[in-house]
Amino acid sequence: MQVIQVTDPALIAEASRSKELDRTNPGNRALSIFAGPHGYPTLLTGPSDARWRVVRKSVASAFNTSNMKAQFPNIRLACGQLIDILKSLKGDAAVDMDSALCRESLDVIGRVGFGRDLGATRSLTEGDGPGQAMAATTAALLEAEQTLLDPLRHYKIWRKDVREGTAATKAFHKVMQSLVDTMRSETPDPSSIAAHLLDIKDPSTGKPLEDKRLLPEVSTLFMAGFETTGHTAAWVLFAVSQHPEVEAKIVKELRSLDLLAGPQAAVPRPIEWDDIPQLVYLTATIKACFSFLCIETMRLYPVAGGATFRHSKSGKDVALRGGKFILPGGVDLHMSVAAIHHAKDIWKDPYSFKPERFLEDGAEDAKDVPLVNGRKPQRFMPFSQGSRDCVGQTLARLNLSTTLAQLYGNFSFQLAPEMGGAQGVEASRRTAITLSCAKGMLMNIRPRVK
Ligand code: HEM
DSSP states (O other), X not given: OEEEEOOOHHHHHHHHHOTTEEEEOTXXXXXXXXXXXXXXXXXXXXXXXXHHHHHHHXXXXXXXXXXXXXXXXXXXXXXHHHHHHHHHOOSSOOEEHHHHHHHHHHHHHHHHHHSOOOOTTTHHHHOOOTTOHHHHHHHHHHHHXXXXXXXXXXXXXXXXXXXXXXXXXXXHHHHHHHHHHHHHHSOOOTTSHHHHHHHXXXXXXXSBOOHHHHHHHHHHHHHHHHHHHHHHHHHHHHHHHTOHHHHHHHHHHHHHTTOSOBTTXXXXXXXXXXGGGGOTTTSBGGGTSBOHHHHHHHHHXXXXXXXXXXXXXXXXXXXXXXXXXXXXXXXEEEOOHHHHHTOTTTSSSTTSOOGGGGTSTTTTBOSSOOOBTTBOOBSOOTTOOSTTSOTTHHHHHHHHHHHHHHHHHHEEEEEOGGGOHHHHHHHTEEESSSEEETTOOEEEEEESOO
């Protein structure tokens, strides 16, 4: 397999929207096997064909603003559960906030998408029993990662770890099947993802999706959404723990909105939908309700940094940038988010954490680059761009903003000594399907009111 990696923002802007190119990914097969027992392609792993178009349209509509507003109480509920658990912990032992936040993100997708409490956050203290959603999903994802590294892994059935991985994938499919059964037996809330998935007409039959096609789409939303959001939130906690001046600004902002626990109120008032745009530092209105803090964290630690690949649909060479760049047929174009976010010719001081760099208007646009189809090419693209960008980004943004506001409203987080300081964290960056810290993110948690 031949791959060309590019970081030119104008080229990426054009390639992401080119009708002659399609999304591809060397790992699609492994991810499709993870998603369902038949290995059918899904919204994430399939080509941009008629099936992808109908699924994408329906799922995108599930994530529109009015549905997200209707589902906001569910996000707050999942976060509230995490806060209650953190408050109930006795002693000074450090907590793995990466695991905690991945759990909370999984529960958010379960509640917002399917009206079910999957108990992932609860099992932080109760333990993950076999067949429990968190245990099943992480074990199956680990197997998908192993299959990405070794595409022939499936055939090596004499190996114990391969047999265990296959069993883990089956256990995960069982959890997903139970969600599909609930979707079919109960009438889902019209603002849920479940209701939107049930409305899809399969383009090959004209009928609603059968289980063999529906289940992989459900799995894909969990796979694409829970670790990405959870790891991002954990990277935010890490970055802020290294920059007390940033935490001071968050505290000031939360206090001004009565969202900070303190002598006047041991429990801050619950966050509301209308608060999100008021969080000017944590959540910047001009950046479509997303925080400078989160933006800078996603630039420095892009959890889906390995995405995005494109290939020529016809197999013939494709000319881009007016013929200045030719993508040979059969060669993959890799537009690595991490490489773009860290390129020295694109960002000043790219390895420093500076949320303020995004205070400048248009900071996510590339500088001194010609317009592409009338638009400014972007240099910040944690959710990719073009027709195959992240369909769940509204939920990710909303969950991050709500969760971080509530977490910082109640607690302060210090990196636990076991992590070996910032250097220990950086040295343990682990890039698999997503970017995380191999040691987790152990934090000492200090309640704002004892
Ligand atoms: C901080 C959190 C997230 C990040 C950084 C992120 C990032 C990305 C990126 C970079 C892609 C493009 C992948 C590629 O081209 O290979 C993508 C696609 C996708 N994401 Fe996300 N994502 C996040 C959260 C979510 C959530 C919460 C969901 C749903 C619950 C979701 C669902 C999807 C799906 C289904 C696709 C495939 C869309 C398509 O190809 O049409 N993501 N995401």
